Amino acid sequence: MTSRKLTTVFWEKGIRDGAWLTWDRIGFACLCSAIGLSLGLAWLLLVPNAFASPNGTVLMDYFSFWLAGRQVLLGAPEIVYNPVEFSALQAEISGSETVFGFFYPPTFQVLLSVFAALPYKAAFAGFVLSTTALLCLSCRLITGNWLLAACLIIVPACANNAFHGQNAALTAALYGFFLVGIERQRLWLAGIALGILTIKPQLGILVPVALIASLNWRTFVSASVTTLAFLLVSVAVLGFGVWQIFWAQAPVASAMMEIGGVEWGKMISVYGSLRQLGLGHIASMAVQAVAGIGALACVWNVWRTSDDMAVRSAVLVGGTLLVTPFALSYDLTLLVIPCAFLIREGLRDGFPPYEKVLLAVVIGLSASTPPLAILLGLPVAPLLPLIILYLGMRRMLSGKAGRHETGEPDHISGTVSA
Known part of the structure; x- marks a missing residue:
């Protein structure tokens, strides 16, 4: 076979069709x-390591979460909103100079406080396991398959x-419950999930646009009542x-940003990437x-004209991470x-050209954006939600997105290849 034919085969099978993304390879990668x-x-939790303070406290973001919940039990919750006192x-x-801010609303x-009654490391493990389990359940409701979830x-x-x-993981799970609720016409339940999602308000900026565009007043009312x-x-x-x-x-949060x-290298927003590249604040x-504005326009158009949740979810979630200036690397979990x-x-109807490879790129780079930005000076993080938004828009514009019956999705086949 000539080099030209080899190049053609590689491009068509490797890039266009993503034929190398088989269950065997994906399964092995997931197992690892x-x-x-x-x-x-x-x-992290059981062995002395570089993330532990002199007295053994694991200095990760959850430390501020545990202390915030603990202050509720101690009757002094206001301390977490006083940066000097909380530091x-x-x-x-902890016996360390490393401190974390807490910019979440009191509802969070x-x-x-549910986990704060436990010792710190037990609470850390319990929070991670329980919220990840909720995300697994959310993915199971979407895909209809526990293995894929x-x-x-x-x-x-x-x-x-x-x-x-x-x-x-918690906010992604809530987003999943919200979208599945709409897809299955459980609109009041979708609103409840959305109301709880207000623990992180910046992730809901575009949701009212989507609900108004789709004239979904029941979810809007349910979310409002739940929030109140x-x-x-x-x-x-x-x-x-x-x-x-x-x-x-x-x-204070705006000033810190x-x-x-x-x-800025740890942020995934357009704003953070431009600041790292040397552009000023304004x-x-x-x-x-x-x-x-571009993301808002896409969400309005898609939620007004399409019922396909693959399209709606891609544009809404991708747009959400593009519209907020304050989002960090772990928020890319939302793209799940x-x-x-x-x-x-894709497993049910076939993947459009290049979609499998683009999904593999998004998933593969989803934890690599800070090293790329900080060590190599390549702030690529906004490209990941942009790819997801693009895949949703392309499906709608190409006519790939049909109007499917709501309900339990079919089980996946034994191969990932289209």
């Missing part, structure tokens, strides 16, 4: 990932989220004063606004949800 994730968490508290308990603090929760982004003890009820529960548990302090310190208090926010819908549709 699962073993690596398990050993990594065991090392001093962390230093006192109430949820964290298990593969999706051990992709690099999920592993990155687990090591940090962050909440992206959740807020009232937090007021009953924490007191109204905590909300006043939360709103008073809210500008502007001055680089959170490394110019970066202007480009961020343009990206946000549109990937689940796209893989389900």
Whole structure:
């Protein structure tokens, strides 16, 4: 075979069709990932390591979560919204100068109090396992297959989220429940999931646009009622004063983003990437606004004209991560949800050209954006949600997205090849 024919075969089978993405290879990669994730968490929590303070506290993001929940049980929840006092508290308990901010609303603090009664490391493990289990259930509802769901929760982004003890598995699970609820016409349940998702408000910026475009008033009302009820529960548990302090310190998060208090290389937003490339705050926010308007337009168009959830989820979730200026690497876990819908549709109806390879790129790079940005100066993170948004738009514009019956999806076949 000539070199030209070899190149043609490689391009068509390797890139265009993604024929090399077989179950054998994917299964082996997932097995290695699962073993690596398990050993990594065991090392992090059970073995002395570089992430531990002198007294053994694991200095990861969950430390601030555990302390926030603990302050609820101790009757002093307002401390977490006072940066000076909260930093001093962390230093006192950990014996380290490394501290973490807490910029989440009091509703999330109430949820964290459920785990705060446990010792720190047990709470860390419990939080990661329970939220990842919810994400697995969400992926199972989407794909109709437990094996595929298990593969999706051990992709690099999920592993990155687990090591940090962050909440992206929880927010991704809630997004999945919301989208499945709409697909199966369980609109009130979809609204409940959406109302709980307000623990991270920046992830819901485009959701009202989607609901209004699709004239989905029941989910809108359900989400509003759930949000109000959740807020009232937090007021009953924490007191109204905590909300006043939360709103008073809210500008701190914006200031931290502007001055680089959170490394721009660890961010995945258009804003963060442009700041790392040397652009100023105002110019970066202007480009961020343009990206946000473009994402909003795509969401409005798709949710107004298409019922296909593979298209809707890809455009909404991809657009969500493009519209917010404040999102970090672990938030790429959210892309698991549109990937689940796209893989389900691809296994059932066939993958469009290049889709499998593009999905593999998104999944493969989902935990690699900080090293690429910080070590190599390549802030590629916004490209990943952009690829997902593109795949959704392409499906709609090409007519690949049909109007499917809602209900339990078919089980996947024994091969990933289209």
